């Protein structure tokens with residue numbers, strides 16, 4: 001059985017857990033990282049020398065890096081296209097989201113708003129992140145071709161970008177007005193697996209004074 005190592009409060013573990021649930025793949029998740037620790041042991045570092053979550057373990061092999069894990073799961077269980085160009089057309093946007101959505105949203109806005117006191121915030125970095133997200137999310141809205149970004153079926157891009165939308169909409173910052181993106185997110189919020197594995201309240205992660 002697959003073992004997914006990583007606390008569910010991690011923005012990098014959530015897309016993997018959501019993907020496994022939607023694909024109906026049997027797995028067990030272990031709370032590793034953050035307050036649980038366990039990611040600095042020799043055994044864990046042998047699986048991921050960076051000591052980060054998530055790690056996926058299956059059949060004696062281990063994988064790290066959320067995009068690598070999602071690609072693997074979608075190829076093996078999710079009907080990811082075997083045609084290289086068709087696959088690349090999907091992967092292109094999932095890869096884009098790591099630099100142009102994840103970076104401004106999680107290590108910038110999430111950390112500034114939740115893990116930094118209001119007195120210590122880097123307002124210039126936050127303004128740059130807001131501008132970057134306005135541009136990237138406008139592009140994402142144009143990608144939405146049906147109930148999901150990929151059309152009728154969840155694909156790699158949905159798991160990567162869709163999972164970030166909870167924090168995107170729940171954090172308090174200036175967003176572009178994108179009704180189609182909002183409707184897509186509202187529909188995700190009705191999916192039981194999205195509710196359970198992505199919509200994890202992060203208010204408890206706030207530092208005093210944030």
Ligand SMILES: N[C@@H](CCC(=O)N[C@@H](CS)C(=O)NCC(=O)O)C(=O)O
Nearest residue numbers: 010011012033034052053054065066
């Ligand atoms: N590039 C890595 C980033 C993973 C990452 O930054 N994980 C964070 C949590 S979101 C982590 O492990 N932090 C240490 C911890 O949780 O203890 C990936 O794509 O999986």
